[in-house]
Amino acid sequence: MTTRRAVLAGAVERLRAAGVPSPEHDAAELLAHVLGTERGRLVLVDAVDPAALPSYDALVARRAAREPLQHLTGRAWFRHVELAVGPGVFVPRPETELLAGWAVEQAGLVAEPVVVDLCTGSGAVAASVAHEVPTARVHAVELDPAAHAWAERNLAGTRVDLRLGDMATELEELAGTVDVVVCNPPYVPLEAWESVAPEARDHDPHLALFSGDDGLDALRVLERRAALLLRPGGVVGAEHADVQGASAPEVLSATGRWSEVRDHHDLAGRARFVTARLAR
Known part of the structure; x- marks a missing residue:
């Protein structure tokens, strides 16, 4: 021994x-x-x-x-839920728990909230909202078939309506009725390839990481989709890179469709996610 x-x-x-x-x-x-x-x-x-x-x-x-720890154990904890993860899906990060907590908090302000999680990946945020807000009707969308398969596994037995499709076109039937839209989109600039940790760069799906030259292409799509899905006064929250603390909020502010545009820091004091309210 x-x-x-x-x-x-x-x-x-x-x-x-x-x-x-x-x-x-x-x-x-x-x-x-x-x-x-x-x-x-x-x-x-x-x-x-x-x-x-x-x-x-x-x-x-x-x-x-530098194979991700979660790929080796096959699981990841996220807030109060345990998720199955592995090759083909973005491993949820602790920082994203703050965004999920914001979504839970906002959903809790409505009697029977309708919540949409776009770019759901493993289903982490959708699972958290469904678990912590039992009255919520939660919808989730994932574009990548491999990631969608992991989300199916993690959301099985929950009330979450999971769709395989593009966040730019899915859930048309919910237009104007959603209370909370939440998203952890890809946000790494293509030029930042070398700066990405090996665990993410070599193992996470690139579809979940990179988003155009400035890293904000997906956020621009999200802004348009959230404006369509949300009811007047509904809210949107999206994660971004720590260097996008000014540029990410500007994507929302520049359209004139949003009020209360605000950036939020993570526990390490780094810019982490932006929220806004659809103007009434």
């Missing part, structure tokens, strides 16, 4: 040397995954069965090669 501490120490060293941003966390998550337990319960494990070490070593090697 090898002690848990020794096994983790070796894995942390390998991950740190590979430039993995959170080596301690990831080493522990992978060990818990291999042992069939939770990371918080690893303290109860004194020694690791040698039979488990080859599987663990293989996963650590894949993480050192």
